[in-house]
Amino acid sequence: MLYGIAAATASFLLAAVLAALLRAPALRLGLVDRRRRRPVPLLGGVAVVLVTGLVAWAGDRSGVVPLGPVAVRLLAAASAVAVLGLAADVWRLRRRWLLAGTAVAAACVVPYGETGPVAGAVAVGWVALVAAAFRGLDHADGVAGTVGVVTAFGIGACAAAGLMDGPAVLLLVLAAALAGFLLHNWHPARIALGACGSLFMGFLLAGAAVSVRAGYETGGGVGVLCALTAVPVTDAVLVLLSRRLAGRPLARGGPDHLAHRLRRLGLTAQGAVVVLGGAALCAVLVGVLVHTGRVGGPAVLWVAGGSAAGMLGLLRVRVYGPPRLRRGAVAGAGRAGVIFPVRQTTSAENVQVRAPLRVRNG
Template sequence: MLHGLAAATTALVLTATLAALLRALMLRFGRAGDATPHLGGVAVALATLGVACAGPVLGVAELGPGVAPLLAASGGIALVGLVGDVRPLGVRVRLVAQAAAAIAVVTLAGLTPGAGALAVLWIVFVTNAFQFLDHCDGVMGAVAAVTALGLAVCAIAGGHPGNGLLLSVLAAALTGFLLHNWHPARIHLGHCGALFTGFLLASSAVTVHAGEPGGRTTAELFALTVLVLTDTLLVLLSRRRAGRPALRGGGDHIAHRLRALGLTTQGSAVVLGLASLACTLIALQIHDGRLAPVAAVPLALVVPVAVVLFLRVPVYGPASRRRPPRARTPSGPAPHTASVDLAGGRG
């Protein structure tokens, strides 16, 4: 317990410090006109991996079987994302890298071929769903931190203390990053941090739930990720209806629509964070057996209703069908409204 608290505290402080240092370096040596750097994910990845590996190296904690390969695969995805932040990477390259890393994780988890194939597809989808979510100040960090904490509790309760420690460290690192990413954001996650976080969460979920009853696991994982799945579905349907490229960034996510309804940027992040917390609590109740897997059915019914309602909120300007508007608050710098989508575009 004490080691877990020390590790989490270290990850929080280290991420906040590294993010501030990276911001200063990018403002000094980065591209002209890039007022808000987008390599904050490097701080999250380095702090998470470094603190998680420090326990075994220092002899104060063991990560347990299966955690080291998970760290290696997540680190590889972070490197792919970092390359994408520095220079554009094609969709195919990133998807192949994610699939290869997911196959490695699933193989070591000992899943059957059928379940393993579904798990690989799910990991890749959730990885990119969390990347889609990195579009507005504070949203990605808040939702991912809550999800990581929920998965950490599931891991510890299921007898996976190493995974629980890793997820707790990730949650703390994201919290440290939020100190710089809360509106008005001074640094963004970028591809590196968004892909790393999404992949680590999805892969950890598969690892922790390997061998558990299929119905309960499906319901639990759906509840944990229902918010990011809803946001992704909303964006893809909205862009298809508007005749816009599906994989280009834009101001058409749930957070942008909440702001169009009158919420502030901070308020949108808080609402989505609380929604993620509510879904996470349901997932924990299912994991503990206090709720039957059928409890996830109402969430499944909420998804299409939410998508239909949010589709009615206008977010595309009449002047252009190709480039969504960059909303600004009445005062202060513009919030982060550009999605970091599969194609690497920033709308």
């Protein structure tokens, strides 16, 4: 107990300090996320990876809380994925290489003896896709870190309930490191996770969830896993479905994620983070309660229904398309009732009308 508190405190402080120190080198080297309205450094994930590995290794080497083989394999594979993500931040690797490398790492940590070969193969694909989904969340200030903290605490609670001390401590350290990183990632963000940190976080969370649920009934296990990662999975499915319906390439980025659509509905950047964090908390809580047997398995259907309803509702929010002309009456158009086309701008253009439009009747 005392070590858990000390480890969490050390992770929080070290991640906050290291993220602040890495900001200037990232700007100097040009390692920035240019998809946002302003360049944001991408080395925040390096801070999270280093602090998580260092604190967990210190606890294992000191013998206070041995990680055990499961947590050691998870940490080693997640570190390899983090290196791959860092290469993507530096050299802009294609998504297919990231997905393939993450799947190879996942194949090294899935417990096939408890899941079986078929379910184990499905788990490999699921871990890789969830890691990619967490990377997709790192497009807006504070979203990925907030959802990651909530998910880490939830899966850590499931591990503790199953007496898996190693994974539980590892996830506690990860949650504390993400909380320290969030001090610099809250809007307006001064540093971002990048592919390095987001893939590391997503892989570690998904791999730990699979290890915790290994040996349980397959149908119930799938429901719990989806509840624990409901927000990133919903975001990924929403993006893919939206791009498919719009006829856009699936790999082509755009302002079509959950946070983007919530902003289009009028929420502030901080408000969108709070909404998504609250949704993640509710879904993760259901997953933890089902895993520990406090509620029945059908409770995960409420999470699935809520995710589907939210997805269908947000799918109606317009996020694509060039500026279009809409026809509308303009004040002072004259007795002839002439209708002038007025150019309607989108938020992506970041245009503000600062003076009323005056039309002189000639």
